[in-house]
Amino acid sequence: MTTGTRGYVIRKIGWSLGTLLFVVVFNFFLFRLLPGDPIGLYSRGRNMAPEQLIKLRAELNRPIGAQFLEYLSNPFASTINSVRFNRPVWELVAERVWPTVLLVGTAILIASVAGVWLGIRSGWRRGGTFDRVTTGVTNTLYAMPEFWVGMVLLIALPFFPSGGISTPGVTGFLDTVLDTAWHMVLPVTALAIVYLAEYTSIMRASLVDELRQDYLQLARAKGLREDLVRRRHAVPNALLPTMTLIFLNLGFVIGGAITVETVYSWPGLGLLSYEALRGPDIPLLQAVFLLFSIGVVVFTLLADLLYAVLDPRVSTQ
Template sequence: MNEKQLQTSGRRVFLLRLGRKFVQYAFVIIVALTINFSLPRLAPGDPLSFVIGSETANELTPEKRQRIEKELGLDGTVLEQYGRFMGGAVQFDLGISTKFGKPVTSVLGERMPWTLIVVLPALVLSPLIGIILGAYAAWNRGKKRDVGLLAAILTLESMPAFWVGMILIAVFGVTLGWLPTFGAAPMFKTDNWSYVMDVIRHLILPVATITIASAGTNFLLTRSSMLDTLGQDYMMMAEAKGVRKSGIIYKHALRNALLPVYTHVTMSLGILVSGAVVVETVFSYPGIGSLLFESVIARDYALMQGVFLMITIGVILANLLADLTYPLVDPRARIRKPVEGSV
């Protein structure tokens, strides 16, 4: 086979694998939508009672009950309801929120930016802090610095996110009075400096809470992977050749140790969105997490379905991102060109 044929064959294999990935993730989305659809119908009793409450449902007249069932998509047979639900999901029509009185997609679109400006900084800070401290602890294995860092990280890792948030509120919000303890500054209202600072001040405690709650996993992964890498023969050879300490840590050990950390970080993009539920509730932050809590309290089933679906899609997209970009980080995962003469 010539070079052109080898490249063509390699592209075909890549596109085939990419197509298989998309089919797999499309199947997962269909399963998630089906579970979302099935929740009220699998619950004991009448699905309408599950959505609006049994007492309210029992007091409805037949005419009102029929009207509400039609508004909520609970009229017709189960297969008809399922067809309407899946058709609406394909068209990004998730129904009307009973709490807010407008389309679910509109409510999600208003809340999503708030969650992103909290999750994205945490997604950068958490691995950055965890990787730096994990590499430092691994290089000083067995020393007081390593033991102290490990004890501190394990202590923080054992604390629930809501507890971390409450401690930060008590210290920096109540005792010191440095930062606001709840809510958020209005988004996109003005562009003056005082407004920017107000937004940042409202972000500090939620971002710090998510970062502290998730940095421990990155630290432990980096430390464990670094220890395994530092014990390899080529690392001992580099040290014997007189390579500087910084070169051994960052150019050799850390680059190889980052592979499992990278996988965790990419998958955390979806996990952090769901993890923000607790943090946003603690700080009364107007994001997707607090929206899920509000929809549960209000029994707004259409909105609950929308939030769960958004979280599911976030996790799936994060997995897809990890699958597509991992070969860029680890050359061993790249698709190899077929060897000339091979079958």
């Protein structure tokens, strides 16, 4: 690792750590500045003894500095219960991570492979019939909200499951896997359609820009065939913005797709966020917000480091 690359990595990690610290501090104060009585909200609909309420009031009335230091020492403390579910918030969050990663991760994987291929084909022969059709379709799909696509798919394909992650009563490993895959068809399609349009557009635009570069003319002048010029020179450089975008979108895997998970009752973090907002469930919202922010910061850092690997010139700037 060169000195320039080492300095680039250290700067990016430092900025990410600073952002994480800001997120933790912001997360602490944001939900304490909201109007209303948090104790009244927490005890709503519960049969709580007066002694418990007095204890909660005493905890809330502690000096804000003491509360902040305690929170900063362990922002992932599992002793705080959700108002809506009456369970530790991080226990609830942990249960919902895997369904969201499975759903959004699968959609991003499918969309990235198909989108890159479509973008390369349409960009390499820009102006052709395939390019015009692909560009028109992707622009239309990109303008569609995810929840609207999800509802259209529910109406157009009623033979697929309309909600949930599994069918009650299904047992056995293979049967469970197949049943989950069957339930994933519609929500994955709704998400993949939007991501596909985004990746195709970015890949096409990036490849069109690369086609104007002088080094491609030089490669042709050396006698390289068009397929080799595309595969060895144009595509690897054009992939950089698309790969960065894919990694940035991976940061939202943790956050999930709130609208799609709500439409399909998918038991992930997106649906959990919607349920917390309906409460409002402040402790749960605080935990979910922190997790979402960390996911975005971490994957943004990975995108920056990947870009430096794919294009070493970045680390020297």
